Amino acid sequence: MSSHSPEVAEHRYRQHHFVTAGQQLDTSKTGMWLFLATEILMFGGLFVGYGLMQGVYPEAWVAGHHHLDRVLGAVNTVFLLCSSFSMVMAVHYASTDQKSKTVLNLGITLAFAFAFLVIKYIEYSHKFHEGLLPGRYFRLAEVGGPPQQAMFFGFYFMMTGIHGFHVLIGIILIAWLMVRANRGDFSSAYFTPVDLIGLYWHLVDLIWIYLFPLLYLIS
Amino acid sequence: MSEQAHSKSHSPLPYLLTLIALLILTGVTVGASYVDFGSSTVNVIVAMLIATLKASLVALIFMHLRHDKPLNSIIFVSSLIFLGILLGFCMIDVQSRERVYPTGLRQVDPPAGAAKIVPAPAPPAPAHH
Amino acid sequence: MADTITATHISGHADHHDVDYLHDGKGMKSWLTTIDHKRIGVMYLWGILFMFFLGGVFAMLIRLELLTPKQTIMSAETYNKVFTLHGAIMVFLFIIPSVPAALANFVLPLMLGAKDVAFPRLNLFSWYIYMIGAFIAIAAMVTGGVDTGWTFYTPYSTTTDGSVALMTFAVFVLGFSSILTGVNFVATIHNLRAPGMGWFDMPLFCWGIYSTALIQVLATPVLAITLLLLLMERTFGIGIFDPKLGGDPVLFQHFFWFYSHPAVYIMILPGMAIISEIIPTFSQKTIFGYRAIAFSSVAIALVSFIVWGHHMFTSGQSQLASAIFSFITFFVAIPSGIKTFNWIVTMYKGSVAFNAPMLYALSFLLLFGIGGLTGIFLGAVSVDIHLHDTYFVVAHFHYVMMGSTVIAFLGGLHYWWPKMFGRMYNEPAAKVACALVFIGFNTTFLPQFILGSRGMPRRYYNYLPEFQFLHQLSTVGSWILGLGFLIMAGYLFASLRKKMDAPANPWHSRTLEWQTASPPITHNFHEIPTIGGGPYDYYRPVGKGREA
C-alpha cells in the first residue's frame, strides 16, 4: 500500500492553478487525448498517401509486399498486443496501490517493446541487404518487378520508421515510469503519468494494428 | 467520473479477455489474407474491418474510453472523421480526373534533357468528360 | 468541469504573490524558466514582433524591386528568395502564432478567471520549440535561402537548390509549437473556467480562440507529415509527389491545403475574436447576437476543413472536385456575414468612443468587408480561373491576412497594452499611426485588384510596361504603411520607458481580465472569481452581477 494518505498525495501533486486533483486529472487526460488525435492525423496523412498510391500502382504494391515477412510481422503484432495488455495491467496495479506488480508489468511491457524493435532490426537489415531501400536507393536491377516498388518501400520505411521512433520514445517513457514507480511515486490517489503514458502506448499499438494488414497482408 | 475511481472498481479480467480476443483476431486476419475473396478490394475491406474491430477493443477497454468522459471519445472520433475528410476528398479528385489520354497519372516522361518535345504521333483523344 | 468545482478559496497557498508578474523575479533566467502564461505571452510577443519586422523588411524590398520592370535593386534569383521568405516568415513565424500564442496566451486565462493555462510547462516548451523553429528558419535564410514560394509546390521544391530541406524542417518544428499551443488552449477552455462560468458566459474571444485551437490540433499534424514526406522526397527520392518517379504533384497540393486552408482561419478567427471584444467595450454595449457569433466561429472552423480545393481550381484536379469545393466554399460567406452585421449592430444605441483600438476595429470592418467580398469572386469557378495566381489573389489574401488579421492584432495589442505592461501609450500618436496604416494599406493593395483583373500574374520579377503605374502606386503605398509602423514602434517603446500609469480598467470593460490589477499579479486574481453574469453586461451598473 501507499505510504501516503490520499490527501497528502493530492497536496503534493496538485498544481497551483487547479482547484481539485480531479480537475487536474481530467485536464491532463483531455490534453493527452488531444495529443493522440494529432498523432492519428499525422499517421493518417501517411495512410492516405499510401492508399491513394496503392490505387494507382496495385501491381507494385503486391510485388513489394511479397518481400515482407508476414510471420515476423504477425509475431511483432502479438508482441505489441501483449505489451499493451501488460501496460493496462500496470495502470490497474498502480491505481490499486500494488507497487511491485506495477513495476513488474512495466518491465514486461519494456521487454516486449525491446523484442519488437529487435525484430524490426532483423527485418530492416534483411531489406538493406536485398536492396529493398526507399526511393532512389532501391536496387531495381537486383530485385526486379515494377519500378514503383521504390515508392512502396518509401512508404514502408517511413511508416514503420516513424512508428518505430514512437516505440523508442515509449521505451524511454516507460523506463522513466519504472524508476518513479519503484520510488513509490504512484498511489491510488495519484497515478496520472502511468495512465497517460499507458494511453500513448496503446495508441502505438493501435497504429500498428492498421500498419500490419496494410503493409504485410495485401494480396 | 472525475476521480480516478474507475480503474479501482474493476477486476483485471476484462483486460485478459480483450487480449485473448485481440490475439484470436490477429490469427483471423492473417488467415483471411490467404483466402481469396474474389477481388483484392474485398480482401482489403475484410482486413480493415478486422483491424477496426481490434482498434475499437483497444480504444474502448485498454484506453478506458468505455468508462471515460464523453469528451475524450469525441476527440478520438473527430480525429478519425477529419482523416476521413482528407481521404474522401482526395479520392474524389483522383478517381474522377478527366483523362485527356488514357495514360493519365501513370504516364511517365522519359528523362529530361533528351530531345523530346511532344509525344508524336498523338493518339486520338476521346472528347468526352 | 467547472460545474463540479465548488468555489474553493486557494488564497491560503504558500507561493502566493501579490507582486505584479513583471516584477516577480528578476533577470534573464527568471524569464527563460518562467511557467507564467503572462510572461510566456510577452516572450512570444517580442518573438513575433521581431519576425513581423523581418517579414516587413522583405515586403518593402519586394515592393521596391517592383518599382520598375526588369532589375531595380536585385536579381531575379534574389527576388524569388525574398518573396518566399516574406511569405514563409509572415505565415509561419508571425501570423499563425501572433494572436493565439502571444495575445491569447496572456489574456485567455485572465478572461476565464483561471490562474494559468492547463499545462504551464508545456506552454513554455511550446515557446522554446517556436524559438528553435525560428532559428532553423533563419539558418535556412543565411545558408542559401529558399526560392520555392511559401507553398513549397512539388516538383519545383524537390528539385531546386538552396536550403529547402532546412526551411521545411523549420516549418515542421514550428507546427509542433502550434499544435501544443492548441492542445493547451482546448484543455484550458474545457476545464479551467472559473466557477459559475458556463460556455455562454465566456467572452467571445474565448470562442474564437477555442475554434482556432481546434484547427491547430486537427490540421497541423497533416502539414507535419506532408513536410516530412517532402523532406524524404528530397533526400531519398521516394517519388510520391514527383511525376518523374510516378508520383502525383497535385496530391501534394491536396495535403498542403488540407492544412493551409484551415490555417487561413487559424489566422482570421483570432482576429475576429479580438474585434468581438473591442467593439462592445468601446461601445459600452452588450454584444449583439452572442450565440450567433459564438457558433459562427465554430462553424467557420469546421467548414474550413472541407473547402481547401478552391485553391486548386486550375491545378488539374477533377471538375467534380472543383464543383464540390466551390459549392462548399460559398457557405463560409454566411457565418462571416453574420459576424460582420452583428458587430456593426452592436454599436446601435451604444456609447461609442474612438480610442485607437476602436479605430482599428472600425478599419477591420471595412477591410474585412473588402477581403470577404473579393473572396466571393474567387469562389466562383469561372471567374477564379481568370483571377487565380494573379495579383487579384495577392490583394485578396492581403486584405484578409493583413487588412483583417494584422489590423485586429494591432487593435488587440493597443487594447491590452495597458494590461500587459501597465502603461498608457500616446493616444494622438496612436491615432496618426492607425490612419497612416489604413491609408498606406489601401494604397498598396487596392491597385493590385486591378492589376490582377487585367492579368498580371503573381510572383513576377519582371512585368509588362502597361502595369507599371499601378505597381508604382502600390510601392508608394508600402512606404506610407512602413511610416505608420515606424511611428507605432516609436510610441509603444516610448511608453515602456515611463513609469507605470495604467489604471486597472482604462476602457471600463466588463470582462474579467480588466477586473485585476494592470499589470496583473502573478497568480492573476487574489481569489478565483465566481461568475454571476455575462461578460458584456453594460446595461447594469458596475458591481451588480459580475464582480462579487
Place this chain on the structure above:
Amino acid sequence: MDSIRHWMLGPQGSAYANDVDVLYMFLVWLSVFFFALIVGMTVYFAWKYRRTKEGVLTPNISHNLALELLWSVVPLIIVMGIFFWGFNDYVRASVAPNDAIEIHVTAKKWLWTFEYADGTRTIGNLHVPVNRPVRLILTSEDVLHDFYIPSMRQKNDVIPGRFVELVFTPSVPGRHQVFCAEYCGKSHSDMMANLFVDSPEVYQKWLEEGDPELQTMPPVEVGKMVYENKGCNSCHSIDGSKNTGPSFKGLYGRVEKFTDGTSVTVDENYILESINNPQAKVVAGYEPVMPTFQGLLRTPEVRGIIAYIKELK
C-alpha cells in the same frame, strides 16, 4: 459602363471572356452595394451613437432572430446563385467541340513549344485561326507551369507526367498575351508567349510558309527577333554577364573549352550544332540543360541568329 469593365479587366478575346466579365462585373456591383451598406451602417452608427457622456448605461439588446435570419438567408440565396452561375460557365467552357483544332503545348523552363497536327513546331508564337475552337493539350517537361491567356479568361496548370487541356474559341484577331502563371523559378516572369489570332487565309499561309517577315527582314533583325521570342534570352545574355548559358556577346570567334576537355573556335558550324544538338559540346562551367531546337527554327531563322551573334562583339 463598358469603359469601367475595360479598365478593370483588359481586352476580351472571345465570347466566353465576355461571359466571365458579365459575372465579374455583377460581383463588382454586388460588392459595391454590400460594401456601401457596411460602410454606411458603420459610419452612421459610430457617429450617431458617439460617446458624449462618460459612464452611461446602454440598453440590453441581446439579439434579434428575424434580423439575424435576414442576414444569413439573403446572402445564402445570393451566393448559391453565384455558385451555379460560375460553375455553369466553367463547365461550358471546358468542353471541346468536335471540330476543335488540336495543338500540343510543351512547357519547359522557360519557354513554350507548340506543335501542330501537320508537324509544324514553333517556340513562343502560337498561331490560331479566328472563330475556330482550339483545344490545347498541355504537358510539362520539368516543373509545374501554367498556361494563361488573360484575354481568353482561361488558364490551366501544366503538369509534368500528365496531359491537361485548355479550350478557347478566339473571336478577336490580332496578338494576345500569354503568361506562365505558376511559379517556376528564375525566369518565370519571362516565360511568355504570343497568341496570334489570324484570319483563316493568313493562318493557312502561315502554316505553309512560316512568318512572312522572315523573308524580307535583314538577317540581323531576324536573329534579334528569334533571340527575344524563342527563349534564347532566358539563358543567354547579350551583355557578357553569365547566365544559365554562355553570353552571346563576343561569342563568335571565341575559343570555348568544353566539359570533356576539348575546345573549339566558335564558327557557323559550331553554332548550328549547338542549336540542333546542344548536348554534343557543353561549355565548361555550365549545366547541359539546353533543349534542342532542331526542326523548331526555319532556315532563315537559323541564319538570322548566327548573323546576330556575329554582330554582338
